[in-house]
Amino acid sequence: MRMQYVSVAVLLFAVSSLGLLGCSGNGGATEVVTGTVTFTDGSPVSGGTIIFADTQKNSSSVGYIQEDGTYTLGTFGESDGAPQGNYKVTVIGSSDYGKSSPISSKFANQDQTPLTAKVVDGENVLDFEVEKGR
Template identity: 35%
Template sequence: MRLFGLLFMLSIGLMLCSGCFGQKGLETAPVTGIVTYNGKPLPYGRVSFRPPAGSPATGEIQSDGRFSLSTYGNGDGAIVGTHQVSVTATEVDAGVMAATAANTEMTVPKSMIPKKYTSFSTSELTAEVVSSGKNQFALELND
């Protein structure tokens, strides 16, 4: 009887916890856009949107400069609200980093865009994601 009670309590606890872990979190909205560098589409790299609270959204930049963001799942967008934005594009992303010889230290990939864009605190890029309406952003990077 004691074992039955213990199993019953354990199953109730698991059911309560599954509700906690199954939630997605804060409201998201689909986000797409294009990244240009010196007026031309940036064909590689990664875009990140960071809200004041909650998980950041990220997305790979495609060969035409376009991106779409995901926060909790594939293509769900970014959390609704104001975001700081960063863009990274390295030699690795561009496919131009030289191979590292065996038994040597791996070098840090060089940024292919100005370093200021790679940090939320220095990029000066922001975006306002709304719950209804278009969330299409043009991120223009320059030297």
């Protein structure tokens, strides 16, 4: 239950950061970032959120995972991509109310996630594999 609150808090922080950055009007150069999130057995993660956090610049980009496991990141808008840089990646699976996420909780925790990404100039296709929760 506690992990569920932590996951919700991380999601709210990321969405709030996205909103604040989007309202600043400064914008900035972003690169297209798309990909697919799957479980280790190859099945797609159906729904949820993927967050790229640049802890050096204190910024984040968010993508919503579709039913087929695909996502597109957004920073200043819903799908404008992410600035170039190195990121810690967290994945929060969607779940029915009162049920735990289908994804292992370590992927929703920025300090525990093993996922990282590097966004470079041009189009970035970044796929991730996560473990199922218990």
